[in-house]
Amino acid sequence: MDKITFVTGRLAERALRATVETMRAEFERSVATLPISVAALMTTSWIAERLVLPEGTTKVMIPGLCQGDLGILESRLGVPVIRGPKDLKDIPAYFGRPQERPGYGAYNIKIVAEIHNAPDLDRNALLARAEYYRQSGADIIDLGCHVGRRWTHLGESVAFLKSRGFTVSVDSFDRQEMLAGDEAGADLILSLNGTNMDIASQLHARVVVVPDAEGGLESLARNVTSVERAGLRYIIDPIINPLNFGFAQSLRRLMEIRDRWPSADVMIGTHHITELFDADSIGINALLTGLAEELGVRYLLTTEVGHWARGSVREISIARQLSAYSHAMGMLPKHLEERLLVAKDRGGPSYTTAELRELQREIHDPNYRIFLADGQICVFNAERFVQGTDLGRIFDQLAVEEPSHAFYLGKELMKARLALALGKSYMQEQELHLGYLTPPPEPTTHTRLTQRLSRRRGRGPRSPGKPS
Numbered sequence: 001m002d003k004i005t006f007v008t009g010r011l012a013e014r015a016l017r018a019t020v021e022t023m024r025a026e027f028e029r030s031v032a033t034l035p036i037s038v039a040a041l042m043t044t045s046w047i048a049e050r051l052v053l054p055e056g057t058t059k060v061m062i063p064g065l066c067q068g069d070l071g072i073l074e075s076r077l078g079v080p081v082i083r084g085p086k087d088l089k090d091i092p093a094y095f096g097r098p099q100e101r102p103g104y105g106a107y108n109i110k111i112v113a114e115i116h117n118a119p120d121l122d123r124n125a126l127l128a129r130a131e132y133y134r135q136s137g138a139d140i141i142d143l144g145c146h147v148g149r150r151w152t153h154l155g156e157s158v159a160f161l162k163s164r165g166f167t168v169s170v171d172s173f174d175r176q177e178m179l180a181g182d183e184a185g186a187d188l189i190l191s192l193n194g195t196n197m198d199i200a201s202q203l204h205a206r207v208v209v210v211p212d213a214e215g216g217l218e219s220l221a222r223n224v225t226s227v228e229r230a231g232l233r234y235i236i237d238p239i240i241n242p243l244n245f246g247f248a249q250s251l252r253r254l255m256e257i258r259d260r261w262p263s264a265d266v267m268i269g270t271h272h273i274t275e276l277f278d279a280d281s282i283g284i285n286a287l288l289t290g291l292a293e294e295l296g297v298r299y300l301l302t303t304e305v306g307h308w309a310r311g312s313v314r315e316i317s318i319a320r321q322l323s324a325y326s327h328a329m330g331m332l333p334k335h336l337e338e339r340l341l342v343a344k345d346r347g348g349p350s351y352t353t354a355e356l357r358e359l360q361r362e363i364h365d366p367n368y369r370i371f372l373a374d375g376q377i378c379v380f381n382a383e384r385f386v387q388g389t390d391l392g393r394i395f396d397q398l399a400v401e402e403p404s405h406a407f408y409l410g411k412e413l414m415k416a417r418l419a420l421a422l423g424k425s426y427m428q429e430q431e432l433h434l435g436y437l438t439p440p441p442e443p444t445t446h447t448r449l450t451q452r453l454s455r456r457r458g459r460g461p462r463s464p465g466k467p468s
Helices: 013-021 044-050 070-077 088-094 123-136 154-163 175-183 197-202 216-229 247-260 281-295 312-329 353-360 391-396 403-422 448-456
Strands: 003-008 028-033 059-062 081-083 110-115 140-144 168-171 188-192 206-209 234-236 267-269 299-302 369-373 376-380 385-388
Touching: 003 013, 013 028, 013 088, 013 312, 044 070, 059 070, 070 081, 110 123, 110 312, 123 140, 123 154, 123 312, 140 154, 140 188, 154 168, 154 175, 168 175, 175 188, 175 197, 188 234, 197 216, 206 216, 216 234, 216 247, 247 281, 281 299, 281 312, 299 312, 353 369, 353 376, 353 385, 369 403, 376 391, 376 403, 385 391, 391 403
Parallel strands: 003 028, 003 059, 059 081, 110 140, 110 299, 140 168, 168 188, 188 206, 206 234, 267 299
Antiparallel strands: 369 376, 376 385
């Protein structure tokens, strides 16, 4: 049995050990960590001067970005040396094994999903919204109350959702609403500060403590002391301000809170950013979730009011898994998860016009194939080769008259145009990759022609699409 020694630097050691341990035991393996932080900065001559092989090593793998002549190492070590992939996550695939990530999917962060304007919803609508959030990954359903208008049936709504198995929080500063929710069995009450702290002794649920308006950390410290005296379990929310309205100061305050109360549970509201920023919520939620994981923030409060923020609960649910795994394994949160790559993706197989012209010479039927090549849409069969970016001009040159064929080509050309605009991969008859929003795949057909092209290029089979 081979014994392979994997060479790395200090920063990647933990991730490399975890990666090689996921592979089947068809060979023995060991990890040699050399005295350098970044493995990519090593050269073969530098490694040769420092590497001492474990007894019984039959082969050595160095990082793919290491420069230099492998012969130097082989002469010095007396065993074969291979240059591995550029990214250590690809090592299992290098050995022909699917990568496994034991533990991926676990998370540390709980999602508190607010039902905005909950008093305006009847019982059925409230239940439907709560179910939607639960299916999206929410752990706690937060009932957002109105400011200045009391919800007289709040207690009944809390009890109703509790009877359906939900963990429920009440989001209000109104004393009567907070007490009614608490009496009905709410699991969490937010929020307490100096304006309503007088009811702390009457509450039984866990509470969220916030600073007073313009009160800063000192008011937060007073409020935390008050709820501790009342014997309440609590979560600290330092209040994250919107961008351009104190966001940077909020981050500094958040770090100060973590230093001041290192063991306290902390909550931040991601909706203060996603709902108030003309940008897709996906990347913002991913970044804020990663920040929360790094700082030990265990609760994220969010909403889905703005159309651009729809899906925020699912996005955070995915991001918390990615962030937890990355943090635990000491790996960058890269090349681990594709569900958050919605508007853009990693890219995929690319072709040149010359390669497609070569493929066309092998075609002897009238069925159209559609590819992207050299920044254009290419459509061809045995007789025609049309390329460009103007869908109308492309379609006019295809001479298609049969309605069903015209419909099919129109649909595929539009998908190809979207992929070209977004920089996405396009594969005929397959849905565009839209991350967690990707629709289920449609039935596809296959031919030998694109499989032949893929084999020549060292890729797996691809679908050429439906005959037109």
